[in-house]
Amino acid sequence: MDLQISVFLLFILFTAGHSLSCYECNGLTGSCAGQTVKTCPSGSSKCMSLTAITQGAEISVKVKIKDCAPACQNGSMNFGISTLTSSCCDTDQCNLQDAPDHSNVPNGKKCYSIDLKNRTNTVSCSGTEDRCIKATGTLGGQSVVVKGCASKSICDATTPVPNVQDISCCEGNLCNGAQSVSQSFLFLCCSLLSYFLLH
Template identity: 75%
Template sequence: MDLQISVFLLFILFTAGHSLSCYECLSLTGSCADQKLKTCPIGSSHCVTSTAVVKVGDIRSKVTNKDCAPACQSLSLNFGIVKTTASCCNTDQCNLQDADPSSNVPNGNKCFSCDGQSCSNIVSCSGTEDRCVKATETSGGRSTVVKGCVSKSLCNDTTSVHNVPNVQDISCCEGNLCNGAQSVSQSFLFLCCSLLSYFLLH
């Protein structure tokens, strides 16, 4: 009997003290060739891999980031000039691979997107992007609109979606071009970056 209790207590001590280990890297070229293994701090329960591709005119930039996270959700979003995918997992070293290549496979859904001048552009959704999104920020009397494709998981997380700082009227809809074509004003890229950083870090 005493042996069973001792084994049980040892098991509890070892499992309680286990820290998650994840790969860590930040690559501005899109590929994490020099990723390192990292022991996550207390409170981090997930490993995350995110990739962001920004296209402005003929210039294309790809950033890949891997790290530990206190909370995370797998998602994909495409605002036309910015496309981001994030995948999360919760076992040791589970973020070894880069972003899932299926996230770039078109799924047939189309949504309106904005380019800073108008919101009548159409973007083809891919991977798990099965919803259209529209978000508005009002600051200093100006209204900025962002539109595009998102994953259902992002739309279902009403806590994250409706608590993005300085952004109001975030709404998701299902069906081709359901997020409407309207005009847009300035600060478009700033709003895109604000939304992306919030979704990836919360």
């Protein structure tokens, strides 16, 4: 009996001191070629990899990010000119592979989106995006709204997003409302992006 207790206590000592390690990269130029390994801080239980792409008439940006996270969801979002995919795992250095680029294969679902000029459009959802999403926040007293497609896993996340007062998802085609509100598209997308990086 004493041997079993001793082995159990040794196991606890060795595992309690183990911290998760993940690849880290801030590929603001679209590449994680210089990624490094980092020991995650206390409270981080996931390794994440994220790919975000924004394309419009005057803008084209691809960002790849890897890091530790306290929580994370596998899935994707599509806001029309901006897409985001994330992949998460929970073992040491499991985020070696980049999150995939957004799928361009439509799945038949359609949702409303708002472009940079505050015009309402529709976007074809793809891959696992089986929900329409609407997120609302404020910036300098001005209402900020983004709309688009999202995976169920992202909609089911319960952690609040900084600077965002309301996130709602629905299942029907074009169920996220056609009316638009004065908005700053990139601001709210950045808040949603920070959610995936920090939560």
